[in-house]
Amino acid sequence: MIEISEEKIQSVRNDFPILSRSIYGKPLVYFDNAATTQKPNSVIDAISNYYRNDNANVHRGVHYLSQQATAAFEDTRKKVAAFVNAGSPNEIIFTRGATEAINLVAWSYGETFLKAGDEILVSALDHHSNIVPWQAACERKGAHLKVIPVTPEGELNKEVLAGLMNERTKMIAISHISNALGTINPIREIVGMAHGMNIPVFVDGAQGLSHGPVDVQDSGCDFYAFSSHKMYGPMGIGGLYGKTSWLEQMQPYQLGGEMIDKVTFEKTTYNEIPYKFEAGTPNVADVMGLGAAIDYLNMLGWDFIKTQENDLLSYATQRLQQMEGVRIIGSPAQKAAIISFVIDGIHFFDAGTILDHLGIAVRTGNHCTQPLMNVLGINGTLRASMAFYNTRGEIDKMLAGIQQVKTLFA
C-alpha cells in the first residue's frame, strides 16, 4: 500500500478541467464514472493538436502528413496492445466503443461458427450491450441463449455455469466488471473452466480497463472489448482484443475502405487483420486521445489508482452501511469502486433529482441491466461510481445529501 497525500489528489484533480466547475452554484461532485469518466488536459490536447497540426487520412497517402498520421495511429495500436498485454498489435481492432466491439464479434463469430441448436451463455449480471447482440445472433442462427444466474451477493453462480457448459456451447459472454454492482468476475477461472471444454470466452471490459491492470494473455480470454471514454479517453472510440486464430477465421463485420484487399465486380478479397475489421476511415483523432489516456494512466500507475479507489470504496461502503434506511445492493468478494444502493421508501428518481441539485452527479435507474434488476427484485438503484480523482470529502457531501433527501421525503 502506498500513502497518498491530499496534495497529490489535488494535483491529479487539476489535470481534469471539468472538476473545477460548479453545478447550480455548487462544486461538482462527479460520481458517474461508470457512465463516462472525465478527461485530463493531455487527452483534450491530443485531440485538438491532432486536428490543428497533424490531420490526414491514414493508410492511404504517400504524403508526409498521411504517413505521420498512419505512424501515430499504428503506434497507438501498439500502445493499446501493450496496455492489455496482447500477443500482437494485430489483435487490436479499433471500434466505436465496447458495444460495437461486442456487436462485431456477435455478428462475425456468429456468422462464421454458429449453427442451429448451438448455445451461447450470457450472464444475468450483464449490461444489455453484452446480452442483446448475442440474443440476436442466436435468433439469426436458430441457436439458444442460456443465462448464467447471479447469486444474492451479486456474483456469477459458477456451479450453475459449470452445469450449463456442454458440447453445444459455442461462446461464454461475460463482463469483467459489472457496471451495476461493481462485481469483479473471476475471468481467469472461468476461462479455465471454459477452455477445458473448448469453449471460447468473450469479455465485456467496458468497466474493466479503468480500475486495474488487464492482461489478456494471463487471463486467457479469447476476446476483450473496451471503451475509451470509460478510461479517461474520448467518446466514440474503443476496441476489441481478439486472438489471432479467431480473428483470421471470422468473416468481416462491415465492408469497404481499408478492409479491402482486391476488388473486382466478380470477387472481393479482404485485407489482413486487424484491417479486415476496420472498414472506412477510422476515428484517428480519438485514437490519439485514447493513446494520451493510456499514457496518463501509465504515468499515474495502478498502485496509485487502486489504492485511491479502494480507499474510496471502503470509506463509502462503511459510511453508507452506517446510515439508517440505506441498503447497498450486492456484496461480492471482489469489487470495483462502484456502489449501487437504495434508500428505504424513497424512489431513486426522487433521491437522484435532489442530489443533482446539490451538485452531486449519480446515476439512477436500472443501469441498462433490466434482467439483473428483475433478478434482484428491484426497479433500479442509485449508483455512485468513483474514480481516483474523487475524495472522501465528496463522499461526505453525498452522505449529507442523502440525509437531506431522507428529511425531504420523510
Added chain:
Amino acid sequence: MTINETIDQIINEFSQFDDWMDKYNYLIEMGRSVPLIDETQKNDSNLIVGCQSRVWLSSEYRDGLIYFTADSDAVITKGIAFLLIRVFSGHTPTEIVEAETDFLDKIGLREHLSPTRSNGLLSMVKQIKLYAFAYQVKEKNS
C-alpha cells in the same frame, strides 16, 4: 378558471419561493393532493413509458369535459402530474388540444423540470394531449 388562468396561478404560487429546495418542497406537497388513479386502472395501458419512475395516467370524459387521475411511485413525478392535472383537468378536448404547454418554463423550475425523458414531463403532456385529441375526434363523429 381557464387553462391560462390556472397556469398564471401556478406561476404566481411558485414565484413566492426563491430557493429551489422550497420549490421542490411545494411540488412534493402538491404531489400528495393528486387525484389518485383507481388501483384497478394502474395497468400497462395507462402506464406512461419512457420515464425513470412509473407513472399511470387515466382520463374520463363527462359532459363534454375531460378529467384526469394519476399516480407515480416517485413523489416528484407525482407533483408534476398534479400540476398538469390542475391545468388540464375539467376542460374540453379542444381547449386541451389547443393549450400552450411551455408554462413550466415560467414557474422557475425550468432547469430542474426540463422536459427530459427521465422526469416523464414530456411523456405526460403528450399523453394528456393524446387523450384530448381522441375525445375531440369522438365528439366530431358522434
